[in-house]
Amino acid sequence: MSENNPACVYCQVDADTVPLVALTYQGQTYHICSQHLPVLIHDPQALVGKLPGVDKLQGHSG
Numbered sequence: 001m002s003e004n005n006p007a008c009v010y011c012q013v014d015a016d017t018v019p020l021v022a023l024t025y026q027g028q029t030y031h032i033c034s035q036h037l038p039v040l041i042h043d044p045q046a047l048v049g050k051l052p053g054v055d056k057l058q059g060h061s062g
């Protein structure tokens, strides 16, 4: 883990490069960049394997 250097769960870009949004999910803190925040909202299945437990989520399009 790299708590001191948060990075997007999707593309691993860090907060020196883009704004990151902090997520709290299942007691853990994750970060996602503004570019990939819509992925979490609309197509969370795309994050399977990147964000543990996200396979339980349903996107708006579902």
Ligand SMILES: [Zn+2]
Binding pocket: 008, 009, 010, 011, 012, 013, 032, 033, 034, 035, 036
């Ligand atoms: Zn990203």
